[in-house]
Amino acid sequence: MxxxxxxxxxxxxxxxxxxxxxxxxxxxxxxxxxxxxxxxxxxxxxxxxxxxxxxxxxxxxxxxxxxxxxxxxxxxxxxxxxxxxxEPGEVEHIRDNFLLKAYNSWLVAPEKMYEQLEGIKKQHEERLAAYLEKIAELETMRTHGNEQDPIASSISVVEFGVEYERLYIKWCERLMAKQQQ
Amino acid sequence: MxxxxxxxxxxxxxxxxxxxxxxxxxxxxxxxxxxxxxxxxxxxxxxxxxxxxxxxxxxxxxxxxxxxxxxxxxxxxxxxxxxxxxEPGEVEHIRDNFLLKAYNSWLVAPEKMYEQLEGIKKQHEERLAAYLEKIAELETMRTHGNEQDPIASSISVVEFGVEYERLYIKWCERLMAKQQQ
DNA sequence: GAGGACATGTAAACGGTTACATGATTAC
DNA sequence: GTAATCATGTAACCGTTTACATGTCCTC
Missing domain, CATH: 1.10.10.10 (Winged helix-like DNA-binding domain superfamily/Winged helix DNA-binding domain)
Incomplete structure (x- = not known):
């Protein structure tokens, strides 16, 4: 490619x-x-x-x-x-080592996994904050009502990032709750 | 690594x-x-x-x-x-060529971009269906109430996939709507 | 008779990461 | 005096992808 x-x-x-x-x-x-x-x-x-x-x-x-x-x-x-x-293309696969670690969570003590999740969640929260800031910045540069504006395309991509980070954070929270049962 | x-x-x-x-x-x-x-x-x-x-x-x-x-x-x-x-680890970056294409959407005709989004959305819908099936299959194998069960870990990972595909589909739909304005 | 499943492996090419190298300026 | 910034570039390494190689059985 x-x-x-x-x-x-x-x-x-x-x-x-x-x-x-x-x-x-x-x-x-x-x-x-x-x-x-x-x-x-x-x-x-x-x-x-x-x-x-x-x-x-x-x-x-x-x-x-x-x-x-x-x-x-x-x-x-x-x-x-x-x-x-x-050009049409194939969708790619998710590649994230932390998912592999989650796949192994049954092997480790719940408290240890809880700590891991906490750390990862924090990192994703930082990214989320950075993306939101980036969007606010881009919004001020945007030509409104013009979808052929490159800034509008940039915003769409960063919005994907925002949703991704929110998903990741929610997923971490759900797993953290499970470690405490 | x-x-x-x-x-x-x-x-x-x-x-x-x-x-x-x-x-x-x-x-x-x-x-x-x-x-x-x-x-x-x-x-x-x-x-x-x-x-x-x-x-x-x-x-x-x-x-x-x-x-x-x-x-x-x-x-x-x-x-x-x-x-x-x-072991604690750093979060990785999202690597998806379609996001790069979306970054270039301002360069192409909205109808063309609409077609692209439609194709990608379809592929993600297929993945979503496959993941949901996989979860249903895993649920039948699960030892309930036991979080140290490897099947429970598998389910968590596939659940991430489900949420990811749902996010991707929603994002495609939002962009498709924008191409029609 | 063509193609896929099974089952191991090798070879070549590509892509990405980390580190190195140079060298002046500016800030702490 | 130490480190960071600017600005180009190279070298070595590692990981991944694609293709090749062998050989039989089974299905269409």
Whole structure:
């Protein structure tokens, strides 16, 4: 699938960015959705430039720092990402190690499992708070009544995250109650 | 993390199994949660046997077929999986390509996006039905009032799946409504 | 006679994570 | 003086996916 390529094009379809910007957007802002390391971002940008999907928009040079290379998407790159977005795909499977731990809960003392659940629940509560904040921020930037607004798409994705975290928290609470019976 | 090792031990903690059985359980029954290929299962079983985490319980030989090697967990393996289950861990990020497509929905015609959502929703509805069936099946096997019953743990995990699919379906419906505005 | 189930395994390719390397500036 | 930020990139490793290989039995 090489999903990293599509992730990069998805971001560049919105605005010109440098490799560093892309890493920041992925790891800080939309962190829990996708992540990427420099080793994936920089070589992939180089490949995509060769293939004409993106082009160097400009280079910002400060003497004491590596040149900041800002890329923009080309018409060809836009077509590729649009095609991919419309392409039908298979649903993927949930991959979460904590579910595997829950599958083993019968093996451990209920008090121990309760502690585990408490810790995981807390982490999901933090994520939930971060997503809600992110949505509030995005709402202020939104062009109302325009569903072709990229901000509206961003909000939809983060809303998924909100619902996911709420589900996870509720599920933890239900399991915690069971450990106390 | 080498989560494949923990997945194998989690299954073997419940009952003795062959490599083939394990693949079946992962890819058919609990499919959408974890998957594994033969290239992961067989070498990992061999390594775990060497390390004394599992042992060969017996070999069923039919002349016309490779010998069916059934493994059982050892006390040492049991300790390893219990330790891991109680070990605190970081929450993982959601990795789902369709969310990336939704992030790009502003790029495509609303009718096209509607079709995409319809297809994905359908797939999640099928999964939901399969999970509900699985739970009904598990409920009949359950030892009631015993939370140390492995079946109860299985049910909890599949219940997570149920809630996840319901969330996904609702989210698709909300987005579909937006495409029609 | 074609294809799937059973049952083990290997090989090659891909994708992702962690760590390394450089080097000046700024903040504590 | 220590650590973080900015900014590019490389190297080594690990885990996963897909395909290949063998061989018989059973069903359509």
């Amino acid at each position: 090489s999903s990293i390529r599509y992730a990069l094009l998805s971001l560049l379809a919105r605005e010109p960015l440098s490799g560093y910007d892309i890493k920041q957007q992925m790891n800080n802002r939309l962190g829990p959705f996708w992540k990427a390391g420099s080793n994936q971002v920089y070589p992939e940008l180089a490949k995509m430039e060769e293939e004409g999907l993106i082009r160097l928009q400009g280079v910002e040079q400060l003497t004491y720092r590596p040149a900041r290379k800002v890329y923009e998407i080309t018409e060809s790159g836009r077509q590729v990402i649009i095609e991919w977005t419309m | 080498s989560s494949i090792r923990y997945a194998l031990l989690s299954l073997l903690a419940r009952e003795p199994l062959s490599g083939y059985d394990i693949k079946q359980q992962m890819n058919n029954r609990l499919g959408p949660f974890w998957k594994a290929g033969s290239n992961q299962v067989y070498p990992e079983l061999a390594k775990m046997e060497e390390e004394g985490l599992i042992r060969l319980q017996g070999v069923e030989q039919l002349t016309y077929r490779p010998a069916r090697k059934v493994y059982e967990i050892t006390e040492s393996g049991r300790q390893v999986i219990i330790e891991w289950t109680m």
